[in-house]
Amino acid sequence: xxxxxxxxxxxxxFSQRVAQLSKALWKSIEKDWQQWIKPYDLNINxxxxxxxxxxxxxxxxSDVAKFGVMHVSTAFNFSKKLEERGLxxxxxxxxxxxxxxxxxxxxxxxxxIDMMANYHKTPHSIVEGAxxxxxxxxxxxxxxxVMAVLRNIYGEDFIQIFEKSFHNIETHFDDEGQFxxxxxxx
Amino acid sequence: xxxxxxxxxxxxxFSQRVAQLSKALWKSIEKDWQQWIKPYDLNINxxxxxxxxxxxxxxxxSDVAKFGVMHVSTAFNFSKKLEERGLxxxxxxxxxxxxxxxxxxxxxxxxxIDMMANYHKTPHSIVEGAxxxxxxxxxxxxxxxVMAVLRNIYGEDFIQIFEKSFHNIETHFDDEGQFxxxxxxx
Numbered sequence: 341x342x343x344x345x346x347x348x349x350x351x352x353x354f355s356q357r358v359a360q361l362s363k364a365l366w367k368s369i370e371k372d373w374q375q376w377i378k379p380y381d382l383n384i385n386x387x388x389x390x391x392x393x394x395x396x397x398x399x400x401x402s403d404v405a406k407f408g409v410m411h412v413s414t415a416f417n418f419s420k421k422l423e424e425r426g427l428x429x430x431x432x433x434x435x436x437x438x439x440x441x442x443x444x445x446x447x448x449x450x451x452x453i454d455m456m457a458n459y460h461k462t463p464h465s466i467v468e469g470a471x472x473x474x475x476x477x478x479x480x481x482x483x484x485x486v487m488a489v490l491r492n493i494y495g496e497d498f499i500q501i502f503e504k505s506f507h508n509i510e511t512h513f514d515d516e517g518q519f520x521x522x523x524x525x526x
Numbered sequence: 527x528x529x530x531x532x533x534x535x536x537x538x539x540f541s542q543r544v545a546q547l548s549k550a551l552w553k554s555i556e557k558d559w560q561q562w563i564k565p566y567d568l569n570i571n572x573x574x575x576x577x578x579x580x581x582x583x584x585x586x587x588s589d590v591a592k593f594g595v596m597h598v599s600t601a602f603n604f605s606k607k608l609e610e611r612g613l614x615x616x617x618x619x620x621x622x623x624x625x626x627x628x629x630x631x632x633x634x635x636x637x638x639i640d641m642m643a644n645y646h647k648t649p650h651s652i653v654e655g656a657x658x659x660x661x662x663x664x665x666x667x668x669x670x671x672v673m674a675v676l677r678n679i680y681g682e683d684f685i686q687i688f689e690k691s692f693h694n695i696e697t698h699f700d701d702e703g704q705f706x707x708x709x710x711x712x
Contacts, residue, residue, distance in 0.1 A: 346653075346660060347701040348646050353692055354666040355650045359555045360688060361672055363574075366552035367595040368679050369545045388549075409553040460534050464541045467532075469678035473671060474532060480540040481675070485659060485667040486547055492655035493554050502546060506539055515533040 368465050375462040380455060385410055386418045387455075390427060390444065394452045395505035398443040400436075406494075407501045416440075427451060453519040456509075460517065554651050561648040566641060571596055572604050573641075576613060576630065580638045581691035584629040586622075592680075593687045602626075613637060639705040642695075646703065 370384065377387045388408045393399050399407075405415040419442050422428040427448035431441050444452065473481045491499045514520045556570065563573045574594045579585050585593075591601040605628050608614040613634035617627050630638065659667045677685045700706045 345657060346666070348703040349695070349699050349701045350666065351650070351653045352642065352645050352699070352703050353695050354656065355555075355558075355652045356695070357692055358551075358652050358669070359559060360691075361669060361676060362548060362551045362555050364595050364676055364680060364684070365544075365548045365672060369541075369548050372541075373545060409550050456538065459538050464537070465679050466541045466544050466675065467537045469675040470540065471531060472678060473674055480532070480536065481671040483544070483547060483669075483671055485669055486551060486672065488659055489652065489655040489667070490547060490550055490554075492658060493651050494550060498550070505546075506543055509535070509539050509542070513535050513538070515535045517534040517538050 365466075368469075372462065372464045372466065376459065376464075377455070379458075380451065383418075385414060386422055389415060389418055389422060389442070390448055390452055392501075392505070393428065393442050393444045394449065395508045396501065398441055400439040400441050402439060403501070404442065407498060422448070456513065457518055551652075554655075558648065558650045558652065562645065562650075563641065565644075566637065569604075571600060572608055575601060575604055575608060575628070576634055576638055578687075578691070579614065579628050579630050580635065581694045582687065584627055586625040586627050588625060589687070590628065593684060608634070642699065643704055 373384055373387075377384070380387070382390070385408070388410075389404055392404050392407055396403065396407075401415050401419060402412060404410075404419070405412040408415060419428055419430070423430055423442075426445055428442045429445050431443065433439070433441055470480050487499065512519060559570055559573075563570070566573075568576070571594070574596075575590055578590050578593055582589065582593075587601050587605060588598060590596075590605070591598040594601060605614055605616070609616055609628075612631055614628045615631055617629065619625070619627055656666050673685065698705060
């Protein structure tokens with residue numbers, strides 16, 4: 341069926357093209373992400389778990405694995421380490437005894453807010469790289485095509501969690517990136 | 527100066543958004559890439575080095591590192607392993623004694639062509655994920671915004687090597703992904 345929609349050559353060129361560009365994009369992001377979190381003695385997976393728990397106001401380990409694009413065992417093991425450091429707490433929920441939920445402790449929440457406030461103390465090449473587009477179009481690019489492809493690969497709930505987390509930043513941080521609503525969730 | 531162009535919050539939301547999406551995109555690509563090359567006992571860096579040498583018709587180690595987005599020492603060490611397996615050969619060039627160049631051996635070239643011919647025997651989620659866009663617009667998406675950002679981050683020569691490698695596939699493979707021009711380079 342697919343043979344009628346595209347030639348094998350077309351598909352090969354397209355997917356190898358995306359492979360090259362996504363590797364280059366991710367390596368640049370990864371480098372900046374590591375520099376940002378280095379002072380906090382966290383690796384990317386650990387920070388990603390904290391970030392997801394913060395924005396979802398508590399999440400199941402399987403949500404974390406899905407949204408963080410990591411194995412469930414990776415999500416679980418790193419969450420355990422974060423619990424030992426007092427940044428996360430584990431719980432079961434009455435309506436859902438099968439899943440383990442994690443929630444930020446007050447210390448974890450403060451750490452995250454502090455990290456957000458220090459976000460711009462390390463370089464983020466992606467921001468510099470997108471500036472000409474921002475000047476041209478008046479806003480940063482939204483990569484709608486990439487989002488459409490990810491929606492098909494990871495499903496609608498992945499995109500919803502994605503949007504929810506950014507809505508959260510939109511609501512709870514001021515223009516300087518400072519957390520403004522200290523007494524409400526998250 | 528940058529403060530006038532964007533708020534810190536805008537920049538933070540944009541770059542964390544790209545971080546999430548590029549991680550998800552890369553993890554999906556990486557998984558499919560690994561499945562494709564698994565039967566050939568290569569890791570992604572090794573395959574990437576062969577792929578670059580193939581398309582550039584020989585390349586310096588620093589070209590490989592730059593275009594493959596890996597450390598020079600990584601590029602060198604994996605190239606050495608590929609040389610030991612008889613897939614690559616090392617040389618110096620008369621006009622440029624300082625750099626080490628690598629070139630595919632006949633065995634390396636045949637391996638690459640064989641891998642291309644078997645490309646569609648493993649799944650590539652990115653192709654499936656992009657099909658609705660292909661149906662809608664009549665072609666696979668070109669992610670122009672991502673390319674524009676990468677051009678700013680990695681420079682014009684990165685993009686030129688990028689385009690050259692795809693021009694190469696365009697020219698030397700038929701619609702079924704078979705190599706058609708066996709006696710000419712590459």
